[in-house]
Amino acid sequence: MNCIIIDDEETARAIIKQMCSLADGLTVLEEFPNAIQAMKYLNQNEVDLIFLDIHMPDFTGFDFIQSLKNPPKIILTTSDSKFAIDAFEYDCIIDYLVKPVLPARFEKAVLKARKTELKQEVVIDSEPKEQTTSDNDLYVNIDRRLIKIDIPSIYLIEAKGDYINIKTQTKNYTVHSTLKKIEEKLPADLFLKVHRSYIINVDEIVDIEDNSVLIKKYVVPVSRSNRPELMNRLNLL
């Protein structure tokens, strides 16, 4: 497994680098004092894992993650535990290390990364997990059964860690998948990703406020970056 380290503090980078050198099969390809340099590197190189500091000037760790189209696995490193809840919003974040990082805790995080890597390989082998057979059907794999979902009946999809909750007019389904994967299977004219954790059926919008949209009884947050696309979809008077 290869990795890069992003942290504006050289001391922190040195510590992570040393711990990587003591771990079996973990190679540090590069280290960066800011996210911008790392983004340039990632445009041309693939990495398995990123050790990412959250609290950096100008461009935070979360800004960095949101800028990545296909983020690799990420282990956050921070001096604050208060961002832990935000971390759960991102599927790519597999662990959260509070500085100064303890060796045992570091090893545990790397082990998690290795396990995630193995899981992903299994998922890739057994794909496609979600298959469409007609324009209106989506098949999802739940407990080894392929279950048909009528696409237009879906009104909301919510990401929850490694799973997505698909809410339909008749039933809700929890599927081991990502928003990105299901987004590719849905008709773009009917569905819209309004937040990193939510896809909505545009036909099911009840009303819209500044930073949220009401879908049936659910208040769904709308991120600043997705709001213009949402407004473009509306037949505004």
Place this chain on the structure above:
Amino acid sequence: MEQPNMSYIQSMSGGDKVFEQKLIGVIKREFPEEKEVFYANLKAGNYLKTADNVHKLKHKILILGLEKSYHTAVSFEDDLREGKTHLSADFEAILITLTDYLKTI
């Protein structure tokens, strides 16, 4: 006041003395720079930036084993984000302790 120590550095180095010296070298170089920026921002009344400086310094406070002082740093960082500076003297005392310690290792 509690005294700085090498416990953390020794525990994470895996017994690699060369690395320990290298890390101390990095801290000795980085700490005065961070301290200077901290004082400049504090003097200029840029409390949000000062809070960011404290955020970065508090990592080194724990690396060098000052656990109680770390809590002071956390409170000071939070206070600075609200424009309060009454913990300045306490925090500066921590910086002096670390400065003196780094001269000895």
